[in-house]
Amino acid sequence: MRSSASLGEFEQVVLLAILRLDKDAYGVTIRSEIAACTGREPAPGALYTTLDRMEEKGIVRSWLGEATPQRGGRAKRYFALTQTGRAALVEAQRAYRNLLQGLDLLGGANA
Amino acid sequence: MRSAAIGEWIIARLTSRKQAASMVGDLVELEPQKGMWWFRLSLARVVVALVWRRPVALIAASYAGLWAFSGFEVAIWGVHAQHRPPEHPWIHVLGVLAGTGMITWTAAMYTAIRYGLRDRVAQFALVLAGLVTAVIYCWWQPAILATCIALSICMLWASIGNSERRRAAMVLLTALAAGNAGLVLATYLAGQYQHWVHPGPMGERDMQEHPSIALVFMGLWLMTACITGSACSLMRRRLLRGLSIEDKPAV
Numbered sequence: 001m002r003s004s005a006s007l008g009e010f011e012q013v014v015l016l017a018i019l020r021l022d023k024d025a026y027g028v029t030i031r032s033e034i035a036a037c038t039g040r041e042p043a044p045g046a047l048y049t050t051l052d053r054m055e056e057k058g059i060v061r062s063w064l065g066e067a068t069p070q071r072g073g074r075a076k077r078y079f080a081l082t083q084t085g086r087a088a089l090v091e092a093q094r095a096y097r098n099l100l101q102g103l104d105l106l107g108g109a110n111a
Numbered sequence: 112m113r114s115a116a117i118g119e120w121i122i123a124r125l126t127s128r129k130q131a132a133s134m135v136g137d138l139v140e141l142e143p144q145k146g147m148w149w150f151r152l153s154l155a156r157v158v159v160a161l162v163w164r165r166p167v168a169l170i171a172a173s174y175a176g177l178w179a180f181s182g183f184e185v186a187i188w189g190v191h192a193q194h195r196p197p198e199h200p201w202i203h204v205l206g207v208l209a210g211t212g213m214i215t216w217t218a219a220m221y222t223a224i225r226y227g228l229r230d231r232v233a234q235f236a237l238v239l240a241g242l243v244t245a246v247i248y249c250w251w252q253p254a255i256l257a258t259c260i261a262l263s264i265c266m267l268w269a270s271i272g273n274s275e276r277r278r279a280a281m282v283l284l285t286a287l288a289a290g291n292a293g294l295v296l297a298t299y300l301a302g303q304y305q306h307w308v309h310p311g312p313m314g315e316r317d318m319q320e321h322p323s324i325a326l327v328f329m330g331l332w333l334m335t336a337c338i339t340g341s342a343c344s345l346m347r348r349r350l351l352r353g354l355s356i357e358d359k360p361a362v
Contacts, residue, residue, distance in 0.1 A: 028140050052126070
């Protein structure tokens with residue numbers, strides 16, 4: 001069954017990074033997690049507009065955390081997946097898994 | 112830091128104050144590792160990423176509305192439309208429909224650029240604009256007219272099917288109502304201005320002698336496009352926005 005929220009590639013990358021970070025997912029950590037896992041450092045503008053768009057769609061939710069002196073007294077904005085976001089991500093990843101079935105893309109000569 | 116405060120003030124004009132503070136806070140946190148120039152460049156990139164869609168969408172939407180209306184004008188009152196007598200009673204209805212079509216194309220282009228083609232409001236607006244265009248161009252062909260009416264009913268049925276679509280339809284209808292009200296006001300003001308500058312009928316030569324009339328017309332049309340776009344953004348934010356920023360984690 002198709003979920004109402006379809007995800008683009010970058011959206012999936014951001015959602016997976018949020019999942020990996022669990023309770024410590026905010027702008028800086030999401031960015032560095034993506035850079036560490038993919039080798040690509042996302043532009044700050046692209047990351048924030050993607051997060052805002054996904055929040056508008058109800059895919060992620062955000063809340064304000066503590067303000068620290070390193071941030072000039074500004075609060076961190078933490079992100080977490082909603083049920084809709086999780087369902088959309090599972091669906092997207094299932095589609096990838098189905099497409100990969102029967103292919104030795106991640107093993108053998110390509111590993 | 113002065114540049115951080117200025118950046119935060121600018122970003123707060125484009126999004127909420129809390130979001131602006133958190134974005135700038137992220138950049139401030141990374142500045143010791145990345146350097147001052149990276150910080151300033153990132154700040155500029157965030158501002159550009161937040162702002163670029165609005166002016167581009169507005170300009171493209173204004174152009175799309177004018178372009179659509181010029182096509183409708185030719186189809187309804189143009190030379191090749193002579194086989195349909197201009198005194199035909201439906202001509203007045205088509206004239207009103209042409210105005211609505213102009214606003215619908217404006218809303219469609221605005222939402223498609225501002226929110227993308229996957230946005231429900233943009234999808235509804237594009238379908239509606241297509242239907243209005245088909246009716247204006249082919250109103251004398253019963254089969255096409257019937258198909259358009261059937262598709263409109265299907266669209267209406269689909270739009271009340273679930274909450275998200277209902278809200279998207281409400282956003283579009285409000286934007287169209289505001290846009291049409293703006294168009295009526297703009298037409299009235301344009302007529303008044305033209306009458307004030309040059310009473311009586313105007314030819315091409317008179318228009319060249321009074322360039323301010325064309326400028327005022329263009330300004331009033333931009334105002335109408337702004338009203339349509341603003342109504343759309345405002346209603347979309349109110350009705351379609353998911354969970355907004357909270358001060359504590361949701362359970």
